[in-house]
Amino acid sequence: MKILLVEDEAELRNTVQSFLEAQHFIVESASDYSSGLDKIISYEYDCILLDIMLPDGSGMDLLKEIKSMHKKDPVIILSAKDSVDDKVSGLEIGADDYLAKPFHLAELMARIKSVIRRKNQDGENIITYKNIFVDPDNRKVKIGNEELILNRKEYDLLYYFVIHPEKTLQKTMLAEAIWGDYIDQADSLDFIYSQIKNLRKKLKALGAEADFQAVYGIGYKFV
Amino acid sequence: MMKVSLKYYTIKYLITILLLIIAVWAALFYAYILDEVYDNVDDGLKNRKIQIIKAVYLDEHLLKNNEFGFNEFKINPISAAEHQEKNKLFNKMYYMEYDDEEQPYRVLETDFIDQFGKYQKLTIRTSTVEEDELVYDLTTALIVLYLLLVVSIIGINGFLLHKAMKPFYRILDKLKKYQFGISSDKESPKYSIKEFEELDREINEMIDRNELAFNQQKQFIENASHELQTPLAIAINKIDLAIQNDQFDEKDMNFFTDIKNDLGRMASLNKSLLMLSKIENNQFSTLSHVNFTAMIKELVNSYEDFIEYKEIKVNLLDKEIFETIFSPDLANILLSNLLKNAVRYNHQNGILNIITEKDRMIFQNTGSMNPLDGKKIFNRFFKQSTDSSSTGLGLSIIKTIIKQYPGWDIVYDFEDGMHSFILSKNKS
Numbered sequence: 165m166k167i168l169l170v171e172d173e174a175e176l177r178n179t180v181q182s183f184l185e186a187q188h189f190i191v192e193s194a195s196d197y198s199s200g201l202d203k204i205i206s207y208e209y210d211c212i213l214l215d216i217m218l219p220d221g222s223g224m225d226l227l228k229e230i231k232s233m234h235k236k237d238p239v240i241i242l243s244a245k246d247s248v249d250d251k252v253s254g255l256e257i258g259a260d261d262y263l264a265k266p267f268h269l270a271e272l273m274a275r276i277k278s279v280i281r282r283k284n285q286d287g288e289n290i291i292t293y294k295n296i297f298v299d300p301d302n303r304k305v306k307i308g309n310e311e312l313i314l315n316r317k318e319y320d321l322l323y324y325f326v327i328h329p330e331k332t333l334q335k336t337m338l339a340e341a342i343w344g345d346y347i348d349q350a351d352s353l354d355f356i357y358s359q360i361k362n363l364r365k366k367l368k369a370l371g372a373e374a375d376f377q378a379v380y381g382i383g384y385k386f387v
Numbered sequence: 388m389m390k391v392s393l394k395y396y397t398i399k400y401l402i403t404i405l406l407l408i409i410a411v412w413a414a415l416f417y418a419y420i421l422d423e424v425y426d427n428v429d430d431g432l433k434n435r436k437i438q439i440i441k442a443v444y445l446d447e448h449l450l451k452n453n454e455f456g457f458n459e460f461k462i463n464p465i466s467a468a469e470h471q472e473k474n475k476l477f478n479k480m481y482y483m484e485y486d487d488e489e490q491p492y493r494v495l496e497t498d499f500i501d502q503f504g505k506y507q508k509l510t511i512r513t514s515t516v517e518e519d520e521l522v523y524d525l526t527t528a529l530i531v532l533y534l535l536l537v538v539s540i541i542g543i544n545g546f547l548l549h550k551a552m553k554p555f556y557r558i559l560d561k562l563k564k565y566q567f568g569i570s571s572d573k574e575s576p577k578y579s580i581k582e583f584e585e586l587d588r589e590i591n592e593m594i595d596r597n598e599l600a601f602n603q604q605k606q607f608i609e610n611a612s613h614e615l616q617t618p619l620a621i622a623i624n625k626i627d628l629a630i631q632n633d634q635f636d637e638k639d640m641n642f643f644t645d646i647k648n649d650l651g652r653m654a655s656l657n658k659s660l661l662m663l664s665k666i667e668n669n670q671f672s673t674l675s676h677v678n679f680t681a682m683i684k685e686l687v688n689s690y691e692d693f694i695e696y697k698e699i700k701v702n703l704l705d706k707e708i709f710e711t712i713f714s715p716d717l718a719n720i721l722l723s724n725l726l727k728n729a730v731r732y733n734h735q736n737g738i739l740n741i742i743t744e745k746d747r748m749i750f751q752n753t754g755s756m757n758p759l760d761g762k763k764i765f766n767r768f769f770k771q772s773t774d775s776s777s778t779g780l781g782l783s784i785i786k787t788i789i790k791q792y793p794g795w796d797i798v799y800d801f802e803d804g805m806h807s808f809i810l811s812k813n814k815s
Contacts, residue, residue: 198613202661205620206654233621317692331631334644336651343692346723355696380637382630382644 165210165280165300165320166190166341170200170226171242172218176265180213183269184276188303188316190344197221204230207345208337209237210284211276214259216243216250224257231258238279242267277301284327293329293386294373298322307370317342318363325376325386334383360384394548401540406533413529420525425493429476432495432511435460436474439509444502455481460511470498470506481512491515554583558590565594567601605664612661619654623647652778659780662720663767666787671714679709680743683722687741690723694730699737699752707745711812713792721788724781725750725808732806740805748810758801765797 167189171177174195181191192207194200197218204212204226212230216223227239238260243250246264254262260279263272280300285291291298297306303319305312314322320342325333335353347353360376367375377385391399439460443449455461475496480489492512501507557576578584626647630640665671687694687701694701729739729752740751763769765786768779789795794814800807 202616202658205616206658233617233624235624328631332633332640334627334630334647337627344689346689347693355692358696359692379640381641 165323166192166207166344167276168200168203168207168209168212168237169193170195170197170203170213170218170223171215172196173215180269180272183273187273188320189276190320190342192345195219197223197226200226201229203345204235204237205233207340208235210280210341212237212239213272213276214239214241216241216245216254224254227254227257227259236283238283240272240275240279291323291326293326296322296326296367296372296374298326307367307372310370312366312370312372314363314366317359318366321359321363322367325384328386329374330385330387332379332383332385336383338383393552394545397548398541398544401544402537405536405540409529409533409536413526416529417522417525420521424521428493428513428515429495432476432493432513433474435511436495436497436509439511440499443507447502450501450507455510455512459513460509463508463510465498465506465508467506469508472498478515479512483514491519551580554578554580554587558583558587562590567598605668608660609664609668612657612664615657616654616661619650619657623650623654626650656778656780659778659784662784663780663787666717666784666791669791671717673714673716674712675715677711677713677715677718679711679713679718679722679748680705682718683726683741683743683748686719686723686726690726690730694739697730697733697735697737699730699733699739702738702740704740705743707743709743709745709748709812717788717791721785721810724785725810728781728808729806738805746811746813750808750810751805753804754806756804759799759806761799761801764799 165188167184169177169180169184169191171180171193172195177193177195181193184191192203192209194203197220200214200218214223214226218226223241223243227241230237230239239258240261240263241254241259242263242265243254244265251262260282261275263275277300281287281289285300289299289301291300295308299305300323305314305319305322321338324338324341335356338356339347339353342359364376374386377387379385439449443462450462452458452460452462477494477496479492479494481492482488483490491514493515495509495511497509499507499509554576578587626643629635630643630647635643684703687703726741729741729750732754733739733752734754737753738751739753740749742749742751760769765782767783769783770777770779785797789797789810792812795810795812796814797811798809800809
């Protein structure tokens, strides 16, 4: 899962980033309004963490931009201001949650999981597709009753397919979601194929009822 | 045409003009002096004429003095018809026993009537040998004067130019050091010469105008790129949504994927342009200590799948740690661009050596069998390959980053089928 962190304070940014990376998130960061906007315009995130006070603009304006682009990325506002007015206006513009600084990293984690659950999983703790059960909080997968052991990328890939079942997922979107934003600079995304192949083998071995369907030249579909 | 400095240019003309003036002046002066001298000599001759005629009246023997003797005069009888009242003065050469040569003389011829009522012609001569010496002395004096004048003019000219043109050379120096977009020392010193003050002011104004135009242009590119980004992203998102929802059959799907790829290329081109403009605008000014050796290891890790898929063997050879004060963001862009380049233009099963030394970092990779054009590859939009997915800006971004750091350099080299990009710092 990919998270965008817009925060100008380097210390906090690094702490949050390494914490989230340890939790197997892919974290992209921006330190100001304009680079944040660049990222938001160009990519999709599972969650955006937004600081209100940025050196060259306000996080509120970024939030307005996100909404005007009809992006569905959930947003959590991180603010030093703990006033009711700010909370209300932030949530009214369309933020999904509001966290006042200083916050506990565990609380941040819980809130991120919660907004992602709402967005990707219809609020369910366990995502179910046919006989595949994915537990995002614990990063565990079960096929029927048997646990499927996956590495980080395989899990991320499967998660992405399971939250978008029966949809054609383009290689570029898959790559960006699992490898990070920088991958759009790679000339060929064919390397995704080898990951899919491995995952397919593991799924088959445990008798999963769903499989990847290649959509020629575009990407894959999980059916 | 040979270029000479201002100093020699003026001296060259001064010396020739002076030579001409002195020559004309010398000629006139010589003629005048000579005239004076002859006048003097003539006066002497006329005076002697009166004394000789007086002496003839006293001593008739003198009438027999028919040849030039030690008295340097002769008297010859003439007929009445030949008689003239006037004095005749002229130059004539006479043989002189003394040095067996003809020598110049000034001669006065006059007629008179002696005490016996006969007509006589009196010829008086005087040597003018010394006048030759006078001319000689005069010429020497003039040459010496000329040389003295030239030497002093060179001296004065040099001194004056040095003093007067000092601000000029300072302005010239300022212009030489001037770099676009980098504000130089705008503080003008006090000028005692009006023209230089004007020149300096005009140059400063011109620089300001140019910088303004340049900045406006940069701003325009940046704004245009920014503004383009949103509609591009929206178009891509819409296509994504349509593809995801399976609204098309396979043929349409491929068609829209192609459009999406083209839009994606446009977006990445746009992003690269924005990046260039940001680098040039110094928007990556936060510096910190960056360990390039560690950073490239991390990058190789994150590009692992990409590298593995191409089955490229990466050899990380750190002889020494390459570390410095740098913008961490720029260092990341720099190294990932170099790495991507080395992977992207590599062939399947290729080799990539990354060697770090104290002041150098070398990316050595296999790839095309022919060397690239080292002079052009860093130019914007230069594409050697027919690769349509390349923006042609990657290397130019690298070059632009390097330019922000004095003493840094990046060079391309091709040897034994290996393409090398050598990044170096602390170049003197």
